[in-house]
Amino acid sequence: ILNVEQSPQSLHVQEGDSTNFTCSFPSSNFYALHWYRWETAKSPEALFVMTLNGDEKKKGRISATLNTKEGYSYLYIKGSQPEDSATYLCALSEGTYKYIFGTGTRLKVLA
Amino acid sequence: GAVVSQHPSWVICKSGTSVKIECRSLDFQATTMFWYRQFPKQSLMLMATSNEGSKATYEQGVEKDKFLINHASLTLSTLTVTSAHPEDSSFYICSAGAGGSDTQYFGPGTRLTVL
16 A cells, blocks of 8 residues: 655745755555645646656646655745645555545745 | 536534535546545545546545445436544545556535534
8 A cells, every 4th residue: 555645744934045855655556646735625736747757847946756766756935925835745556547645745935 | 528517515413313425527538537635634545446437446544335425327426425524634635547547637626614
């Protein structure tokens, strides 16, 4: 059974700071890694899906990388803004849609 | 695109009653929908996978007679918590697969409190 861990659990950064957090997993036996952004009272929003070792994805100021050999993915936010405040979830899928989620990193960007 | 709604967003009920939660895909057809539960400070845990027109597949430890899932159409799945108890109080969230991709699209969730 895959175990997905995210760190840190929460962090506060100042507006304009860049930040990053980690999703780690013990094995490369999975189909894809997904990142979601989840704002309070809203639906989790799909950010990235990555499948291959070395994958890098970017969406505006947010980017992600995947290292399947060492079992981690990083999510980076450049120049954090208050609207980036959310919980960021990663999930591994084993194919056929089945996801295993981490507990999330709660980000608060202070204006 | 790929919007999923969930209703109600929160519900309070008395112990012993049943509660139904609806999950709808608004702009796409979802052959597969998923129901998750999240307890405080824990991750989203898959409860069951529901396929349109067939019986749901439940994860180990999830009582199928307590959590009834119906996926009668390509846009609607329902979760009914039967004979609810305070320990069923949790956050329930659904998602749907849009087909052709591994990405799941989530509803906003339902906070259930059983008194």
